[in-house]
Amino acid sequence: MKKSKVAKTAFCLSIAFILLSMVLVDVSVGEVETFDDEGYCWCRCKITSFKRLPCKFSPNGDGIKDTTTINATFSTSCNWKLQIKPICGCDYVVREWNGTGTCLTIVWDGKDEAGVVVPDGAYRLILSIRCRWGSDTGARIVVVDTTPPTVTNVTVSPDPFNPLTETTRINYTLSECAYVAIKIFSTNPWTLRRTLIKWEKQLWGFHSIPWDGKDDSGDNLPLGTYHIRIYVTDLAANKATIFPVKAKVEII
Numbered sequence: 105m106k107k108s109k110v111a112k113t114a115f116c117l118s119i120a121f122i123l124l125s126m127v128l129v130d131v132s133v134g135e136v137e138t139f140d141d142e143g144y145c146w147c148r149c150k151i152t153s154f155k156r157l158p159c160k161f162s163p164n165g166d167g168i169k170d171t172t173t174i175n176a177t178f179s180t181s182c183n184w185k186l187q188i189k190p191i192c193g194c195d196y197v198v199r200e201w202n203g204t205g206t207c208l209t210i211v212w213d214g215k216d217e218a219g220v221v222v223p224d225g226a227y228r229l230i231l232s233i234r235c236r237w238g239s240d241t242g243a244r245i246v247v248v249d250t251t252p253p254t255v256t257n258v259t260v261s262p263d264p265f266n267p268l269t270e271t272t273r274i275n276y277t278l279s280e281c282a283y284v285a286i287k288i289f290s291t292n293p294w295t296l297r298r299t300l301i302k303w304e305k306q307l308w309g310f311h312s313i314p315w316d317g318k319d320d321s322g323d324n325l326p327l328g329t330y331h332i333r334i335y336v337t338d339l340a341a342n343k344a345t346i347f348p349v350k351a352k353v354e355i356i
């Protein structure tokens with residue numbers, strides 16, 4: 105009887121030891137499987153985030169938005185491959201990186217494998233990961249843009265104008281979506297009197313911005329000539345071909 109009890113205890117201890125060993129082995133490799141309500145194991149080689157910032161950049165060496173940073177995280181350690189291809193549909197690989205781990209950070213300078221800056225256009229970032237449980241892929245679009253925007257058909261109307269009876273308008277046409285700032289200065293000495301727009305995002309095409317002849321405090325400015333400056337940069341931080349665009353208007 106006593107012998108049977110000892111055997112039973114030994115058997116239970118063996119089972120407990122086996123179960124504990126299984127848990128320890130699982131924990132030791134850092135791959136504890138967690139299942140959701142549908143029984144799907146989220147840890148099995150999934151791309152959990154995949155970003156690029158900015159999504160539009162200008163690799164022209166001016167120090168502003170010259171690169172884009174690609175970040176990705178994975179559900180577990182895996183082998184990853186990141187490729188950049190033109191969006192034109194051809195299978196040409198512009199650039200490729202490989203590595204192993206739970207995340208990646210790549211700074212792309214807009215150059216291909218030969219060190220040459222790629223032509224302006226849209227490119228596809230293709231991320232592939234693989235581990236012993238399976239594989240996953242993801243894709244993002246990034247745009248290379250080194251072409252400056254243009255500001256055309258700049259007019260001020262009416263000019264001259266009397267702020268007591270009318271409002272003048274500053275008109276212009278943008279070649280593409282851009283950030284715009286418009287400032288008005290007086291001379292002797294050169295002084296900023298009014299910021300009409302402060303880096304507002306505007307669509308391409310025609311724009312007409314009113315000015316009531318007042319300064320930033322809301323006071324009427326004295327009679328005289330005022331200088332208008334229109335600053336335009338596109339979403340990839342390329343400055344307009346003329347920067348700033350200059351115009352004048354007279355208050356009577």
Ligand SMILES: [Ca+2]
Nearest residue numbers: 162168169170
């Ligand atoms: Ca740039």
